[in-house]
Amino acid sequence: MADHDLVIRGGVVVDGTGAPPRQADVAIDGDRITTVGTVTGRGRDEIDATGLLVTPGFVDIHTHYDGQVTWDPYLTPSCWQGVTTAVMGNCGVGFAPVRPDKHEWLIALMEGVEDIPGTALHEGIKWNWESYPEYLDAVANHPHAIDVAGQIPHAALRGYVMGDRGADHTEVPTADEIQRMGQLAAEAIRGGALGFTTSRSVNHKDRDGNLTPSLTASADELLGIARAIGETNEGVFEVITDFTDFDSEFALLRAMSEESGRPMSITTAQLGLHPPDHWRRLLDAIEGAVNDGVELRGQVAARPVGVIMSLEGRIHPLLVTESYRKISGLPASERLAQLRRPDVRQAIIDEMSAAPTSMGPMNNWSNCFALGQPANYAVRPTDSIQARADKAGTAPAELAYDALMAFDGAGCIYVPVANFNDRNMDMTRAMLVHPLTIPGLGDGGAHCTIISDASFATFLLTHWARDAAPDERMPIEFVIQRQCADTARMVGLLDRGVLAPGYKADVNVIDFDKLSIGRPEMIYDLPANGKRLVQRATGYVATIVSGAVAFRDGEPTGSLRGQLVRGAQPAPVVAGSAGSGR
Numbered sequence: 001m002a003d004h005d006l007v008i009r010g011g012v013v014v015d016g017t018g019a020p021p022r023q024a025d026v027a028i029d030g031d032r033i034t035t036v037g038t039v040t041g042r043g044r045d046e047i048d049a050t051g052l053l054v055t056p057g058f059v060d061i062h063t064h065y066d067g068q069v070t071w072d073p074y075l076t077p078s079c080w081q082g083v084t085t086a087v088m089g090n091c092g093v094g095f096a097p098v099r100p101d102k103h104e105w106l107i108a109l110m111e112g113v114e115d116i117p118g119t120a121l122h123e124g125i126k127w128n129w130e131s132y133p134e135y136l137d138a139v140a141n142h143p144h145a146i147d148v149a150g151q152i153p154h155a156a157l158r159g160y161v162m163g164d165r166g167a168d169h170t171e172v173p174t175a176d177e178i179q180r181m182g183q184l185a186a187e188a189i190r191g192g193a194l195g196f197t198t199s200r201s202v203n204h205k206d207r208d209g210n211l212t213p214s215l216t217a218s219a220d221e222l223l224g225i226a227r228a229i230g231e232t233n234e235g236v237f238e239v240i241t242d243f244t245d246f247d248s249e250f251a252l253l254r255a256m257s258e259e260s261g262r263p264m265s266i267t268t269a270q271l272g273l274h275p276p277d278h279w280r281r282l283l284d285a286i287e288g289a290v291n292d293g294v295e296l297r298g299q300v301a302a303r304p305v306g307v308i309m310s311l312e313g314r315i316h317p318l319l320v321t322e323s324y325r326k327i328s329g330l331p332a333s334e335r336l337a338q339l340r341r342p343d344v345r346q347a348i349i350d351e352m353s354a355a356p357t358s359m360g361p362m363n364n365w366s367n368c369f370a371l372g373q374p375a376n377y378a379v380r381p382t383d384s385i386q387a388r389a390d391k392a393g394t395a396p397a398e399l400a401y402d403a404l405m406a407f408d409g410a411g412c413i414y415v416p417v418a419n420f421n422d423r424n425m426d427m428t429r430a431m432l433v434h435p436l437t438i439p440g441l442g443d444g445g446a447h448c449t450i451i452s453d454a455s456f457a458t459f460l461l462t463h464w465a466r467d468a469a470p471d472e473r474m475p476i477e478f479v480i481q482r483q484c485a486d487t488a489r490m491v492g493l494l495d496r497g498v499l500a501p502g503y504k505a506d507v508n509v510i511d512f513d514k515l516s517i518g519r520p521e522m523i524y525d526l527p528a529n530g531k532r533l534v535q536r537a538t539g540y541v542a543t544i545v546s547g548a549v550a551f552r553d554g555e556p557t558g559s560l561r562g563q564l565v566r567g568a569q570p571a572p573v574v575a576g577s578a579g580s581g582r
């Protein structure tokens with residue numbers, strides 16, 4: 001007779017509380033952790049974790065699986081990166097509430113803002129909902145390998161209440177419409193949404209180039225919605241904004257949180273459109289608010305956010321040449337055969353070299369970095385294509401060509417576009433260790449042809465806790481706490497992110513020495529043969545969801561115990577304490 005459903009034996013436990021790593025066994029019964037300490041009893045299933053890390057499953061609070069969740073039980077690629085809870089509905093876009101005549105509008109918005117193929121969304125989404133709670137029911141009706149949770153997006157809410165006017169960010173809702181938006185947002189929170197999200201960024205446009213509907217929503221509108229949510233005493237806010245006028249914008253966000261009494265995370269990044277000290281200013285302002293009791297946090301990236309250039313992606317430097325454009329319409333295998341011909345190669349390289357270096361990120365060679373296998377994102381200026389070409393005495397265009405042609409034409413070039421002003425990761429590090437930030441912004445499920453950042457969580461471990469220079473390295477217990485307990489708490493999920501009795505049994509067993517991030521790969525597995533960049537990892541020996549092994553060495557076991565998480569979850573009430581147990 002077994003004493004426990006599952007025992008993870010002899011691993012190095014990093015429990016998510018920030019406590020130092022310690023050797024311990026973990027016993028699991030049902031979907032809960034029952035012991036962390038010495039487990040003498042046997043498990044029906046046992047994992048020998050000798051020499052391996054045992055951590056809580058990762059809680060990723062920034063994904064865009066709102067469509068994919070209705071057809072994909074696994075939520076790849078996040079599930080390959082140790083994520084056991086994915087929170088979707090970020091950046092103000094999603095698919096509920098919605099009236100039947102607005103389906104295509106929401107698809108066009110998601111396609112434009114988050115670069116998810118509209119044809120895939122069109123074919124994949126069944127639209128068997130109208131209200132937000134009905135959407136959650138539809139999600140809950142599908143089995144999933146990991147937990148998911150939703151947030152009600154401002155754009156959909158606006159379109160639902162204001163009709164066609166809602167799509168136009170310059171349209172101002174009436175008082176009645178604001179009240180209705182507040183009612184529906186509160187209804188969504190009571191029905192299980194974790195929060196409300198909005199975008200005030202000009203970078204967010206629909207497929208046809210129209211600015212995102214929430215871009216210039218007035219204080220009346222935002223505060224009206226926020227106050228209605230506040231009355232539920234639940235829910236959080238997630239906001240991305242350009243901070244065009246910093247003071248007034250920050251005051252508005254702060255007022256939303258202050259007047260509702262609900263926490264808010266604000267995208268905190270250093271982009272080209274910002275003044276050089278923007279991120280510092282924002283974090284200082286957040287600190288001021290927190291000192292006044294207003295629960296704001298900066299949501300930050302684990303590494304400089306980068307565009308991925310690849311021959312099958314949306315942008316790459318060959319596109320500037322006439323010789324490439326001539327063959328670009330060929331079927332992939334024929335195009336690749338052409339690109340392998342020495343004469344074609346030379347012609348394209350010559351044209352790339354002659355092209356003006358004003359093609360945006362595409363041929364700014366000193367900011368282009370070839371990604372190998374595994375993918376190395378910890379790039380230094382000397383790794384750039386320009387620096388390597390200078391050293392080798394060759395044309396950078398030649399190195400770029402060969403980088404894209406690596407891996408049978410599936411090679412990638414990484415172009416950092418945010419948090420890389422000083423051409424190093426100091427800024428990223430400073431944001432990550434700031435006490436009022438939480439890791440996020442990975443955008444799992446989105447930016448299918450141009451960004452692959454669902455691997456942020458793995459990067460926290462591989463780079464910041466292992467490979468970084470000793471004086472830049474972060475303790476493993478710190479990054480695990482950040483990616484598990486802190487992110488979970490940010491969205492109100494107090495039942496997970498910690499390995500202790502009573503907590504949800506979401507666990508990663510990790511071969512820390514072998515942990516690495518695979519190169520981004522374009523695959524064609526979306527509905528309607530839609531393509532997307534995905535990224536695997538090596539070293540996740542087991543990922544356990546609700547007490548059962550859902551992934552072993554990156555492969556699904558068939559266990560589909562993931563659930564839709566409905567609303568905030570209380571911390572477990574624990575009778576016993578961690579330590580010895582049967």
Ligand SMILES: [Zn+2]
Nearest residue numbers: 062090091443
């Ligand atoms: Zn996003």
